[in-house]
Amino acid sequence: QIFNELFKTIIGPYAEHAGYCRPETAQGMFVNFKRLYDFARGRLPFGAAQVGRCLRNEISPRQGPIRLREFTIMEFEFFFNPKNSECVKLREVEGEKIRLLTEGLIRRRVEEPVEVTVNEALDKGYIKAEWNAYFMARAKQFLNELGVPDENQYFREKLPSERAHYSAQTYDQVVKLSRWGYVEVSGHAWRTDYDLRMHMAYSGEDLRVYLPYAKPKRVKRKRLKLNKVELGKAFKDKASLILRLLELTPAEEVAEALTSEGVYRLRGNGETYEIKPSHVSVAEEEIEEKGERILPSVVEPSFGLDRMLYVTLEYAYSEKEERVVLKLPKDLAPIEAAVFPLMTKDGLPERAREIHQNLLSQGFNVEYDEGGSIGRRYARMDEAGTPYTITIDYQTIEDGTVTLRDRDTWKQVRVKTEKLPQILRSLLKGEMGFERAGVLL
Structure with a gap:
């Protein structure tokens, strides 16, 4: 039975004015192509990105945030000259290894992806468009930064019968999840000039450059x-x-x-x-x-934000000594650091609040907590994914140093108060290893 995943609705008070909720954000970028081309100063290649809510009438929504009727999508439409399709940034990723389950492997019922460099994938014809290969490599690196190792992700090529009508080639990026198995988190489609051509045919507007x-x-x-x-x-x-x-x-x-x-x-x-x-x-x-006059060709990396969040949380989740430690990437952690006075007396809270306010004024997302034992406070921040905690103790009053604790290793160093903002910023940016931050305890 044919089933339309588009959500149908009525526009205004009259039943004959039917409309459909968008299943993707892409068409807004194609409709506005001429304006975007002007913004790009009339030059190819260029890209446009959009994040937004989409709706699809899924027959059976399930698996929590994995399959939803309403979801958030992140799409990037990259326009280039099909007669000069060389990717000028390919050199940055040409040696990057990616795992591919190609159409040929699928037809031979091979289940294990082949690992090749980006250059090899292009030379062997596994990936047809250089720009698509470039964005696939970047997507793989993006998942690495979110905590997904190479062996738990690969790209699966869609068969012609599975591809959308606009696509000349599509790869889905899939990630292994503990409960759901391999799940698609991004799609990489070479849409050719199909969308612009259709908008021209129906609107009469010349979208050629x-x-x-x-x-x-x-x-x-x-x-x-x-x-x-x-x-x-x-x-x-x-x-x-x-x-x-x-x-x-x-x-x-x-x-x-x-x-x-x-x-x-x-x-x-x-x-x-x-x-x-x-x-x-x-x-x-x-x-x-x-x-x-030509119609640009388009490659489209498209990411499901809800699934990406789920993947990030699963790969960040860990347990240590029967405690939860959420090892979020530092640049995604909602709380960058927390400030604790060791005791709620003897001037320690007052000094801790001074340090807390100083870090806030310098743009850090910092929490202050003086409730419960110091161990309980450490546990709360570990569970919240806070990369670093700062403890103000009696030695702070004596020599102006504080204890800086690392979430992932639980190691501690002593740091001078005046150097704390600079050291914290370097740690969050990954410019410094933790053991170089101060005197190891």
Whole structure:
């Protein structure tokens, strides 16, 4: 049974004004492509990113935040010239190893991914677009930073029958979870120029970009001659759409398909239409050109924020001596440090509050806590994922040093109060190892 995952709703008071809740954020970026291209100062390549809520009418929502009807998605549309598709940043990741379960492996029923470098993946044709390979490598590194090791993540290629209609190639990034097994957390689709082409066909707005030549040149170009009568007979009410789509299709592409296969398969509106020699003919002419108009190609890294949060929390969760320690990445921890007076007397709380206020004034997210024993306070902050705790004791009154404690190792060092902000900032940025922060206790 065919089931539409789009949520249908009524716009305004009239039932005939139907609308659909967005299943992705991408289309807003395609609709506004001309404005975005202007913001990019008329240059390719460039990217646009958006974070937002989406809705899909899932048949069976389950597995907590893994499968939801309402969720948050992070999408990046990267536009580049298909005639100059070289990724200028590829050198940064060309040696990065990624694990791929390719279409070929899946068809041979192989379950173990192959590990290759980004360069090898491109040379062997596992990944078709350089920019897609670049963003896949960055996505793998991103998961590493969230605590997921290489062996617990890989990219699975979607089979043609599984791919969305707009995609020429899609890889899903999957992560191993203790309860749910391997779960998709991001998708990496090469959407070609499909979306811009469809918006042009339906709106009549020219979304092509003009690329001037260094100097005019005479070139031979193929041109399509459309047989509107035959197209009308063959496609009836869809003929006008197909006419617009053919006007946007390179004549060389159509000519090659007609010569080699006797038919050109035109994609549009989620369907495929067979264009035959009776529908079109190809003529060649010589013209002078000062530039050319092209539709940019697009790669799209898309991340599920809810699933990413779940993954981060699972890989951060640990237990030590029957206590929970949430080893969140330091730049994600909501509380960066906590300040404790060892005792609630003898001027220790007053000095602790001074240090707390000083750290707040310098932009740190810092908590103050004087309730319960010092061990109980350490345990509370470990469970909250706070990377560092600062204890003010009687030695602080004597020599101006404090005890700085590391969440992950429970090691402690003595640090001079005046150096505390600088040391804390270096630790949070990963610029300094903990044992170099002060005198180890």
